[in-house]
Amino acid sequence: MPAISNLGATTRTQPLWSPDKATVVFVLGGPGAGKGTQCQKLVADYGFKHLSAGDLLREEQDRPGSEFGEMIKSYIKEGTIVPMEVTVQLLENAMKSSMDGGNAKGLFLIDGFPRKLDQAHAFERTVVPSKFTLFFECSEAVMEKRLLHRGETSGRADDNIESIKKRFRTFVETSMPVVDEFEKQGKVVKVSAERGPDEVYDDVKRLFKQRGVEPITLKFVQTQEA
Ligand SMILES: Nc1ncnc2c1ncn2[C@@H]1O[C@H](COP(=O)(O)OP(=O)(O)O)[C@@H](O)[C@H]1O
Ligand SMILES: O=c1ccn([C@@H]2O[C@H](COP(=O)(O)OP(=O)(O)O)[C@@H](O)[C@H]2O)c(=O)[nH]1
Ligand SMILES: [Mg+2]
Numbered sequence: 001m002p003a004i005s006n007l008g009a010t011t012r013t014q015p016l017w018s019p020d021k022a023t024v025v026f027v028l029g030g031p032g033a034g035k036g037t038q039c040q041k042l043v044a045d046y047g048f049k050h051l052s053a054g055d056l057l058r059e060e061q062d063r064p065g066s067e068f069g070e071m072i073k074s075y076i077k078e079g080t081i082v083p084m085e086v087t088v089q090l091l092e093n094a095m096k097s098s099m100d101g102g103n104a105k106g107l108f109l110i111d112g113f114p115r116k117l118d119q120a121h122a123f124e125r126t127v128v129p130s131k132f133t134l135f136f137e138c139s140e141a142v143m144e145k146r147l148l149h150r151g152e153t154s155g156r157a158d159d160n161i162e163s164i165k166k167r168f169r170t171f172v173e174t175s176m177p178v179v180d181e182f183e184k185q186g187k188v189v190k191v192s193a194e195r196g197p198d199e200v201y202d203d204v205k206r207l208f209k210q211r212g213v214e215p216i217t218l219k220f221v222q223t224q225e226a
Contacts, residue, residue, distance in 0.1 A: 017128040022095065022106035024128055025213075026114065028179055029136030031079075031158075031167040032143035032150065033193045034200060038136070039109045041201045045215045046107070046208070049098045053113035056090040057082055077157050079166035081174060084119040092127050109134075115175040120182075132211060133182045134204065136193035140168055 025048070027035045039050045054076075061072040068086055075082045091110065099106050110130075114120035124130060144164055151159030158167065182188050189207045193200050205215070 012126040015124070015126060015128050016092065017106065019129055019131065022099070022108065022128045024108045024110055024130045026130050026133040026182075027109050027111040027136075028115075028133055028175065029193060030138055030140070030143050030171045030175075031164065032147040033136035033138040034146070034197065035111050035136060037197050038134075038193075038201060038204055039111045041197070042109055042204065042208075045205075046213065047105070047216045048107045048109045049095075049103045050109045050111060051091060051094050051098075052111040053087055053091065053115075054111075056094060057087060060086070060090060073157070077163060079158060079163050079168075079170050081116045081119070081170065084114075084116065084122050087113060087119060088122050088127065091123070095127070114178050115170070117177055117181065120178050130182075130187065131213075132187045132189055133179065134207075135179055135188050135190050136200070137190055138193040142194050143168070 027039055029035050036052060039048075039052070042048055043050045057072050057076065060066050061069045061076070063069065066072075072082055072086070091113065095106075095108060098108070114123055144161075147159050147164050148161065150156075157163070179188060189211060191200060191203045191207065208214075
């Protein structure tokens with residue numbers, strides 16, 4: 001991944017792309033709601049590039065020589081939101097390299113972002129306005145169970161009960177206002193995320209269709225049996 005040597009993105013006054021050059025669907029929901037799991041399914045069927053803000057931050061945290069590594073580590077452990085200049089720049093860099101590298105249509109699922117109003121405003125003002133937000137609704141009891149299970153193998157510093165409780169609090173206090181704001185604009189697609197991954201995905205597909213987003217059609221060569 002390219003280094004984030006400058007954090008200029010958020011100082012621009014115009015978006016880098018117009019919505020006809022880049023289609024961004026934000027994917028939100030509490031920690032453990034299943035954002036990453038559903039994004040993987042969507043990538044296979046719709047040709048989106050999946051960008052997880054959390055993954056990009058963890059990658060920058062572990063990049064040798066990063067001036068932001070220690071800062072990112074402590075925000076993640078505490079379940080708080082890394083200053084938006086860093087995250088918006090990481091996303092912009094990843095979007096540029098995806099579009100240079102074959103994602104000519106510029107289809108993006110941005111997973112776990114924006115988690116705070118300042119990030120939402122900065123991204124839409126300086127990178128590209130989003131198409132809509134896919135929001136996974138899930139109770140804390142279910143999310144906690146999933147995260148503790150994930151923590152058995154994830155190696156993540158924040159999949160433990162102390163960090164999970166802090167992340168829930170950040171989600172309610174800081175991230176839900178983002179969903180509320182997009183909802184007022186009619187830009188939220190809500191899905192109940194408590195059933196199994198395939199049942200949840202059936203709803204996602206149905207709702208994408210309603211929003212005019214269709215799967216990639218694969219052309220099969222028909223073979224005839226003698
Ligand atoms: N619908 C589901 N039912 C049960 N477990 C799920 C479901 N979706 C995801 N999981 C599991 O729950 C954990 C959290 O899912 P993940 O996709 O990483 O969520 P998020 O990105 O929202 O934190 C993972 O271990 C995943 O395998
Ligand atoms: O825009 C973002 C997205 C994530 N994070 C941090 O990264 C952590 C993990 O995010 P991720 O999306 O990977 O967690 P998930 O919800 O998928 O469990 C969050 O708790 C935050 O501390 C952040 O600061 N800004
Ligand atoms: Mg995730």
